[in-house]
Amino acid sequence: MSIKFYGKGVDKLYRYWRDSSVIQNTEQGELFTSIPFVKTYALINGGNELSLQSGNFEGNPTNQKSDACILYASLNPHQIPDSLLKYVPKRFELLSKKLLL
Known part of the structure; x- marks a missing residue:
């Protein structure tokens, strides 16, 4: 599983999740605790991209980002x-x- 968020405000969302303990630091990475049925990690890339990926995710997600969609x-x-x-x-x-x- 891979979920990506794009935009100027993703760093604020990331900080909010960290401050609210939704993202917890572990030895394997920053664990996103709001998806209980799969171990998911948060990855911030610069200030414009936030990814949530399952621990066993393999491959590249399709890069079909579009500013014309929500x-x-x-x-x-x-x-x-x-x-x-x-x-x-x-x-x-x-x-x-x-x-x-």
Whole structure:
């Protein structure tokens, strides 16, 4: 899993999360504690990019940043392990199975 935030204010969001103990320093990196079902780390790149990445994330997320949108999300249902499907709504699980046939 990889979530990226872009913009001038991401450093303020990062500092807010650190001050609120949502981001905690560990030996492995800065742990983002608000996603309980996957170990997620916060990474700040300069003052314009904040990433939340799972500890086992591999590869490069697509770089489709656009100033014309508020939110861009990319989800690959093939990559969702069965153990995490219990956290997604049942409708989504049924829809993703229909799309993958």
